[in-house]
Amino acid sequence: MGKARPKIYAVRVGRRPGIYHSWKEAMTQVLEFPGAVHKSFYDQDEAIAFLGGLHGIEPVLPPDIKPVVPTWGSAPVKAEPGLYPPLPQFDHSQPKLEGYAKRPVHHPFFNLPKAVAKVQDPVLSAQQQAIVDRVLAGENIFFTGSAGTGKSVVLRAIIRALEKPTGWRRKKFAVTASTGIAALNIGGKTVHSWAGIGLGLKPASTLADNILRTGLCRANWLDTDVLILDEVSMIHADLLEKLDYIGRAVRRGENWKPFGGLQLVFCGDFFQLPPVHKNEDVYYAFDTECWEKMFAPHNVVTLTRVYRQNDDVFIKTLESLRRGTISDQQEDVLLECNRTLQSPEGVEPVWLYPRRYEASNKNTARLNALQGSTMLYDAVDMPGQASNKRPLSPEDATRVLNERSRWPETVSLRVGAQVMLVFDYPGLVNGSTGMVVAFMTREQATANGVALPRSTDVAPGRWPVVTFPPPRDCRFILPERVLIPAIAQSLEHPDGTIEATRLQVPLILAWALTIHKAQGLTLERVRVDLNQTFDYGQAYVAISRVTSLEGLELRGFSKSKVLASPRVLEWEAAGEDAKNEEQVVASLDDAL
Numbered sequence: 276m277g278k279a280r281p282k283i284y285a286v287r288v289g290r291r292p293g294i295y296h297s298w299k300e301a302m303t304q305v306l307e308f309p310g311a312v313h314k315s316f317y318d319q320d321e322a323i324a325f326l327g328g329l330h331g332i333e334p335v336l337p338p339d340i341k342p343v344v345p346t347w348g349s350a351p352v353k354a355e356p357g358l359y360p361p362l363p364q365f366d367h368s369q370p371k372l373e374g375y376a377k378r379p380v381h382h383p384f385f386n387l388p389k390a391v392a393k394v395q396d397p398v399l400s401a402q403q404q405a406i407v408d409r410v411l412a413g414e415n416i417f418f419t420g421s422a423g424t425g426k427s428v429v430l431r432a433i434i435r436a437l438e439k440p441t442g443w444r445r446k447k448f449a450v451t452a453s454t455g456i457a458a459l460n461i462g463g464k465t466v467h468s469w470a471g472i473g474l475g476l477k478p479a480s481t482l483a484d485n486i487l488r489t490g491l492c493r494a495n496w497l498d499t500d501v502l503i504l505d506e507v508s509m510i511h512a513d514l515l516e517k518l519d520y521i522g523r524a525v526r527r528g529e530n531w532k533p534f535g536g537l538q539l540v541f542c543g544d545f546f547q548l549p550p551v552h553k554n555e556d557v558y559y560a561f562d563t564e565c566w567e568k569m570f571a572p573h574n575v576v577t578l579t580r581v582y583r584q585n586d587d588v589f590i591k592t593l594e595s596l597r598r599g600t601i602s603d604q605q606e607d608v609l610l611e612c613n614r615t616l617q618s619p620e621g622v623e624p625v626w627l628y629p630r631r632y633e634a635s636n637k638n639t640a641r642l643n644a645l646q647g648s649t650m651l652y653d654a655v656d657m658p659g660q661a662s663n664k665r666p667l668s669p670e671d672a673t674r675v676l677n678e679r680s681r682w683p684e685t686v687s688l689r690v691g692a693q694v695m696l697v698f699d700y701p702g703l704v705n706g707s708t709g710m711v712v713a714f715m716t717r718e719q720a721t722a723n724g725v726a727l728p729r730s731t732d733v734a735p736g737r738w739p740v741v742t743f744p745p746p747r748d749c750r751f752i753l754p755e756r757v758l759i760p761a762i763a764q765s766l767e768h769p770d771g772t773i774e775a776t777r778l779q780v781p782l783i784l785a786w787a788l789t790i791h792k793a794q795g796l797t798l799e800r801v802r803v804d805l806n807q808t809f810d811y812g813q814a815y816v817a818i819s820r821v822t823s824l825e826g827l828e829l830r831g832f833s834k835s836k837v838l839a840s841p842r843v844l845e846w847e848a849a850g851e852d853a854k855n856e857e858q859v860v861a862s863l864d865d866a867l
C-alpha cells in the first residue's frame with residue numbers, strides 16, 4: 276500500500292505567508308491574525324496556486340494590515356516566489372526557492388495561460404469534472420457546448436490533471452490546436468507542427484512516408500498517449516483524414532484504430548468559426564469516416580451551462596444566434612445595442628471586425644489621430660535551425676516569424692495608444708487591453724513606482740508604460756502601471772530545437788481586432804461591426820465574447836448577418852438521434 280500523502284498548509288494572509296508542513300507551524304502564523312486566510316492541501320501545486328504567488332500580485336488585505344513579503348527558506352532570499360517569463364535570458368542562477376517547500380517552486384511554464392489558470396480558474400461543475408474524470412479513465416472524448424460554457428476551463432483542468440502522475444506511469448500527452456492563436460491560448464502548438472506535416476497539403480501517404488523516412492516527429496506520434504486538440508471546428512475534414520492515416524501508418528501496432536490507438540480528447544463548438552473554405556461547401560471534421568470511430572455518441576459530451584453571461588434573455592438570444600433562429604423579439608434586443616458605449620476609464624471597448632483590413636485601418640487611423648511623437652520598435656530576429664538542421668538564413672527567420680508569430684515585426688506606439696498584451700506578463704493575461712501612458716527606461720520606471728519585470732529582463736532603452744484596468748471581479752490588486760520591455764519568443768520545432776527567435780515589445784494596437792483573433796476571449800465591453808460579415812458563426816463568435824448586453828455596442832446587425840451552417844445543424848440533429856438510439860439499445864441490454 277502507498278504511504279498516505281502528508282498535508283501541507285498554505286497561509287495566504289498571515290504573519291508570514293508561505294507553505295508549512297505542519298499545522299503547528301502554520302497555526303502560529305494565523306492565530307489571532309485579523310483576516311487570516313489559510314487552507315490545507317495534499318498537493319503542493321494547488322497550495323502554491325492558492326497562495327496567489329504571482330509576481331507583482333499581492334493578496335487583498337484588510338486596510339490596516341501590511342502584507343508580509345514571504346520568505347521561502349530558513350534564511351530569507353531575495354527572489355520573490357512567482358511566475359517568471361521563460362525568456363532565453365531566464366536566469367537560472369536565481370537563488371533556489373527552497374525551505375518550507377521541499378522542492379524548488381519556480382515553474383518554467385512555456386506559456387503562462389496555464390500558470391495563470393492555476394490561480395484564476397473557477398471550481399469545475401459536476402458536468403465539467405465528469406469530463407476530466409473520463410479523460411483520466413482513458414476514454415476518447417469530444418466535448419462541445421455553446422460559447423462560454425467553460426470548454427477552455429475544462430481543457431486546462433484536463434492538462435493539469437494529466438500533468439500529475441497517476442498509477443505506475445505518467446501518461447504522455449500533447450496539447451495542440453487547429454490554429455496558432457488557439458494553440459497560444461492553451462499553451463500548446465498547432466496540430467500541424469506537432470504532427471510534422473507543415474501545411475498538410477501533400478497527400479497523406481507522402482506525409483506519412485516523410486515522417487517514417489526522416490524520423491521528423493515520429494517520436495511525437497509514437498510516444499504520445501493522449502492527443503488533445505482544441506478548436507476542432509476549424510479543422511478541415513481533409514486534414515483530419517490525413518492525420519488519422521498518418522497515425523495508423525506510424526503507430527503500426529494498433530493500425531486498425533483511429534489515429535493508431537492514441538487516446539483522443541477533442542474540444543470545440545462547430546457553430547463557431549468553420550475551417551477556411553473557398554466556396555459554399557465546408558467540410559468539417561465530423562464529415563470524415565474516422566469521426567464516428569473516434570467518438571461514439573456516448574463519447575460526445577455537450578456542456579450545457581453558460582457561465583460567461585448570466586442574463587437569461589442574453590443567453591437565449593446568443594443560443595438563437597448560434598443556430599440562426601433569431602426571433603423578431605431577439606432581433607429587437609440586439610438592435611437596441613446600436614448605440615455608442617461610453618468609456619469613462621479611458622480604455623475604449625475593442626472593435627471587432629469580420630475582415631482583417633477593417634481592423635488594421637481602424638488601428639492606423641486612431642494611432643495617427645494621437646498627438647505626440649511615435650516610438651517605433653523594430654523586432655530583432657535571430658535565426659535558429661531549419662527542419663533539416665541547417666542554419667536558417669536571417670531572411671527566412673523573419674519570414675517564418677512574420678507568418679507564425681503573433682508579434683509584429685514593427686510596433687508603432689504613441690502615448691494614448693490602446694494596446695493588447697500578446698504575452699502573459701505576470702499578473703496579466705494574453706489579451707489584456709490597456710493604454711500606453713508613457714515611455715520610460717528601467718531606472719525611470721523604478722523611480723516612478725511603475726511595476727516592472729525582474730530588472731535583469733529590461734534592456735537599456737525607453738519602453739512603453741501601460742495601464743491595464745483590472746477586470747470587474749478581479750480578486751487581486753494589480754499594479755497600476757506596468758513597464759513592458761521587449762522580450763523574446765521562439766518558434767520551436769517539434770523536437771524542441773529553436774527555429775527562430777523574435778525580440779519584440781509584446782503589444783499590438785487594440786482599438787480593433789478581427790473576430791478570428793478574438794475567438795476564445797471574454798470581454799466586458801465590446802464594439803462589433805457586422806457590416807462585412809461573410810462566414811458562418813462570425814456574428815455569434817463576436818457577440819458572444821461580451822459578458823452582458825450593457826457592454827455591447829452592435830453596428831450593422833440584421834437577421835441576414837446571422838449565418839449558421841446548415842451542415843452543422845444537420846449533423847447535430849443526427850447526433851441527437853444516434854445518442855437516443857444508443858440509450859434505447861443500452862436500456863434494452865440492461866432489461867434482457
Ligand SMILES: Nc1ncnc2c1ncn2[C@@H]1O[C@H](COP(=O)(O)OP(=O)(O)OP(=O)(O)O)[C@@H](O)[C@H]1O
Nearest residue numbers: 397398399400422423424425426427428582583795
Ligand atoms: N464552473 C465554472 N464556474 C464559474 N465560472 C466558470 C466555470 N466554467 C467557466 N467559467 C467562466 O466562464 C467564462 C467562459 O469560460 P471559457 O472561456 O472556458 O468558455 P468556452 O466554452 O471556452 O468559451 P468559447 O467557446 O467562447 O471560447 C470564463 O470567464 C470562465 O472563468
